[in-house]
Amino acid sequence: MVTPKHILGNFDEALSSLRNNVLMMAGLAERTLDRAIRGLLQRDDNLCVTAIADDEEIDQLEKQIDKDGVDVLLRFQPVASDLRRVVAAMKLSPNVERIADQATNIARRARKLNKHAPLPEVDLIVPIQAHAMSMFKDSIDAFTREDVELGRAVVARDKDLDLMNKKAGRLLTDRMAEDPKQLRGYLNLIFISRCLERVGDHATNIAEDAVYAAAAEDIRHQTATVAT
């Protein structure tokens, strides 16, 4: 359905600028997370350093989105779907920023791991990263396309990620007991797995905001009944 133009051209521009900044921020966070994970898997310190450096730009975008959102509220007093879009943009940007923070944490721990001999257990991270990343991408898609069903599906997938993280945690703890010399390395992998689990939590929050923006429905804090 085509949304008719607002009677104030400035309003559509302001709303579009807000949305573009959210998308740009999400794109940067996705790239940072990708670089951090590749830095880990490919043992590439440069990628890790770049991922850490990217965080600054994302922080600035978060502030810009807040500023633009307040500006739109102040100047245009939007209502209905417009209000929900502005509120959702302002609510989801801190989640994107925290995803970038998790990427930075992963990059820092990857640099520590890169100083020592490679651990084959790093492969445990690959499926967790793939799941977390797909949740993140889909949550942003749900917001962009106002796709309520996709938003709901992202929320439902968080349970799987929690289980994957728990399973990896147990395995790595066992390895710590078996090989105490690599204790720090395994501990770093446990923390990286937890960072990715947190990425899933933030993606869930974003998906919930996307559903609210599209359908005015608050799906937070509901017992998951959707089959995964």
Place this chain on the structure above:
Amino acid sequence: MINLIMAAPDPIVLETDDRTPESALDSDEVRLTFEVHNLSIWYGDKRAIDSVTLNVPSNAVTSIIGPSGCGKSTFLRSLNRMHELVPGTRVDGSVLLLGENLYAPDVDPAIVRRRVGMVFQKSNPFPTMTIGENVTIGLKLNGVRDRKFLNERLEKSLRMAALWDEVKDDLHKAGTSLSGGQQQRLCIARALAVEPEVILMDEPCSALDPIATAKIEELIHELKKNYTIVIVTHNMQQAGRVSDYTAFFYLGRLIEFGPTSKIFSNPSDKQTEDYITGRFG
């Protein structure tokens, strides 16, 4: 004590019936002041209101919004038969005020207008009268002569209109000597003096500054404890602030009616959404 107004009957409890979806309220326990059923109004050949069915809840503020010419003022005026002052009007359908049909043949429009007071867009105190006379004129025209009673009602009405403290020492001064906002509150006090059951307001703040507007809005909030209020406004933010229910009119038809929070956060009808978000036309 002299009571000009007949005792209001017990509030009506809405029962499930053949209400149209747009006029239905969520709760069956909502008390109603007006039940408008299939109302159409013509000015000559032009149909200004087209088959409107709407229930107005008691002790609540209902705002009517819509673009110019959508029939919202005509609808408001039909609630106290004020639109009949325009020659060539014709009405079809029914308007029940606390269960009584306002358009029944034996109903005197003057009595209706006493029970359903009105405040207009532009404050209109009587220019030749003092502040006090402006408030009590309605009672005097209805034959009240008891000075003590008139003084009591004067103070009560001005207090209810949140104007007493500002004018109590100037009651003998001309009503037109007050500021725009004070004049509007004086008009509200004048409407309250005859103890109506309902107050209709037709864009009561459109000519006022933000401070005077805020005072009127505060007043509306206070008055709804004792009165049912129906307000026409072009100011969407005002409708959002003051009203409990909102009705959206377009081309003489009621498009959507519901709790204000619902209408302004998630309206059901696309035309409502387009209008309130500024994407209309």
